[in-house]
Amino acid sequence: MVESIIERITRGHFWDFHGGIHPPEQKFLTASKPIKQLTLPKQLIIPLQQHIGREGDLLVSIGDHVLKGQALTLGTNPMMVPIHAPTSGTISAIKLSVIAHPSGLSQLCIFLDVDGEDTWRKRDICPDLGLLSNSEIIEKISDAGIAGMGGAGFPTHIKVSSKPDINFLIINGAECEPYITADDLLMMEHSDAVVDGIKILDKLLKPAFILVAIEDNKPKAIKAIQQATANIEKIKVCVVPTKYPAGGEKQLIQILTGQEVASGRLPIHSGIVMQNVATCFAINEAVRHDTPLIRRVVTVTGQALDKPQNVWALLGTPINFLLEQCHVHAIENQKQPVIMGGPMMGFSVSSELVPIVKTSNCILVPSKVEMPSAFEKESKEVECIRCGQCSDVCPSQLLPQELQWSAKAKDYSQLEKLNLRDCIDCGACAYVCPSQIPLVHYYRIAKAEIREQQQLDLKAEKAKVRFEARKLRLEKEKIARQEKHKKAAAARKAAMNKATPEATGAKSAVAAALARVKAKKASQGLAQNRDNTPTSPADLSTDIADDQKSQVSAAIARAKAKKKLKAEAANKAPSSSESVSETLKSKPEKEQEAATQQPSVGDKKAKIAAAIAKAKAKKLAKSTEITESDKATVNCISEKAVVEKAVNTDDKKARVAAAIAKAKAKNKALAKANAKAVDEQSIETNESSADGNSNSTKTDGNSSQPSQVAQENTVANKTDNISSNPSLAGSKSNAAMDKKSKIAAAIAKAKAKKKLKEASSIEKTDQDSV
């Protein structure tokens, strides 16, 4: 197959690609003049990145003096291509500057103040290629910073180190863009160097055939290359018909071989490698003369210039220097476009300081006469009439008019179906469009948006994966936590059943609570003759240590006595439930606080106990005395003040205790008054707490249990409408348990108050809350 292709080529027969256009070539402006050597500019602006890939690591800093050819950056990664000082001088700045980019982007650039000496660094001229191994050559190419000079700027060392069997090495000298003659002149003047570069590529890639493709509008270049390659069998000079965009990689491959590069694949997959002639020249320079890529041929052209011509421009030369050298005369025109690249695919640069980079082959400054469409501010776009001229010229055989509809409608899925990604941005469609629709512009926007969308989709996909992973992790953690809690609970239970001092303490608290429950039950049963035995955690009582039973029973006895007394007194006193409940509203939290502070001081237990005893005595007295509701209210307020004070001072625990005791007394009085309602409530509460719902929202939404023990106490206290004294008595008898019992007392108080409130509300809403 390869042989038949070669046969065809030797006969001068080529394939054709679909579409294509014949814009005015305008190559005569510069084709007949030799490449001019320019004087050194005052300053060079060298962008760190001039290729596709990543910028190299900076090797120099401001103030450094560099020699011509000295590396300014270092490529540590295959996609990093180094840059070199195009001449000797001092680095004056390394900062962001406008670069050669369609959007006028800024990028990090090295500003080199030229010293005019043009001193070379030490160079190792290679006398014989045979001495170098392939990897050494590739290293030289890589170190010389060579990137594809046809326009794309793909790192050359990657392209030449590919291993698969190469059928064709195509040297692209088509230069199909109008105006540009840089490659043409290079082939004319340096055909031997170009061919030497081709030979190096031959050595590296070992292709079956080398095809040098040149459009038939460059007769001198064709002749020069033919002469230079006359005695090399392998190299075929292919004179291809002039048609834009014959120089496009895919199109040129189709012209020469009849093959198409499958969509989304690279020519290398079909055994084809393509290199630009300027790249070949640069490779030769780098390998043989140890000259890095520091200059290139640039066509400075356009009818706005007096002396359009090709120049050897150092990389980093600002375009205003080039324009001055070529005598620009119409630049004062405000709307003067300056195009980097050709008229078809070049982009207009935004600033005169934009530097020449490795991929800049042309600076075009057209006059208004020759290119009026480049001067138009407003698009002259009119409606598409579906004439189909665009699809007739599309080299990718797309349907530009349909793409245009979909691009305007932002129908990206349809654009995908219409293969927008196969568009090569050649601009043939927009060139012929009678409606003057800037088709390529629409496609660029659509492509950018699709790319953005794809990136977003990718991000979203990643985020989704992350979220799923997190969910899974949280789920696992939750299960692990529950497992841990279960174990801890089991451990706690086990610990409680042991006979250690702490365990006994805990147990005694539980026992005290249970005792209280029992006491209350008994008293309620007496007072109201009601058969409402609460389902107390009786099973827990079996765990109670035997040695504390006597104490508990004593406390129970006392409590019972008190209860009876109070019950009598309360019956007489019509409680002002409303006012009391209101004043008590803010109490629970404060009491809670006081209760939590109490555990910190254990040495004052005795005093507290005394105070409690006193308080109790007082309570009894009061509950019998106070029969007037207003008096009770006043008392409440004063008590509140006392409580608040107590909260703030740690050393006044005794008073706090007293206050607590008083509050309890009051509560009890009130509770008695609403005995019936409260009773029902308490049953409900009891049931729910017995079920294990310690945070039963019905009764104690705002009271929090600080510890497991307290909770257990609460279970008992909930049923205790009358008194928490038994628990206090219990705490007295057991010093170790003091803190806990106090907490329990506080909680119990809070609960009692709550119940009170509820009881008062029950009067209105009756069974609703239940």
Add this chain to the structure above:
Amino acid sequence: MAFWIASSPHNHNHTKTPNLMRLVIYATLPGVLAQWYFFGWGNLIHIGLAMATALVCEFTVLSLRKKPISHELFDGSALLTALLIGICLPALAPWWISVIGTMFAIVIVKQLYGGLGHNPFNPAMAGYVMLLVSFPLQMTLWQPPLTLVAVDLNFSNTLTTILTGFTVEGYSVEQIRTSIDGITMATPLDTLKTNTGLGLTVFESIENPVFGNNFALGWEWINAGFLLGGIFLIFKKAIAWQTPVSFLLSLFICSFISYSLSPDSSASTMFHWFSGATMLGAFFILTDPVTGATSNKGRIIVGLLAGLLVYLIRTAGGYPDGVAFAILLCNMSAPLIDQYTRPRTYGHLKGDK
């Protein structure tokens, strides 16, 4: 200094839609001149009326739609539509026929669908069909070629006939259309259809003077004129050659088959080519890019389909000529045809759309 920023490509081949439209208008000249030569001033007057109406309608709608009037009013598309309507109408049809037809074509068929480039139907043909369906009497007032008309149809006579229905001397349209023998004359296609319906053979039918010496007196030259204009357009690459070629080929094949099978009841292939609106349709209406198919394959399919439809309507349909109907039917199917005739993109396998 900041430079002027523009998106590539920076060059353009300077073609413009108005230029394209103007080119098409110029290309109708040979046909219009032939029409004038054989049928007098009637069609020119109608063309003038239609163009004036078209500009007024276009202006009104564009200003209502707040579109750039200077840009779009003179893009030539409305004038081209008016021109085609004027060419199609019977020369002696009353003035309001062309006015109503053009209004319908511009306002409803073109602008209400979004203006130039958005209309699914060819405005001229849609307008013509609307007239044909709504005003069958006026739309069949076909005038015989001047050589067969007894009345001297000079400019003023034609004008008054179009405006009032009577010539300056007071002849009515019916009187003009009546031959010396006292028979009302119709178009060759119409005559053929009527005669075939009456059981006469084609050979007997073409004895009728309207057929002239060749295929159809006057009409053959008009068609030749449009053919000439069409070839000019193809040469100028203003229209795609695929559509007219496939259309004419299709019509030729259809008529050739039936002519070979029964020459008595079928007209010759050349009669189909050179009578009625065949050439006008082939080169000037079917090639309307807006309403036609865009891919080359699609264009060929549309042309073949149109040829078949024209033949079927002419021989089996209720109307003597079927170009307008055939074109509207093709307009309807064009998007579907486009959908299925997308070319294979570079680098993609066939069928891998």
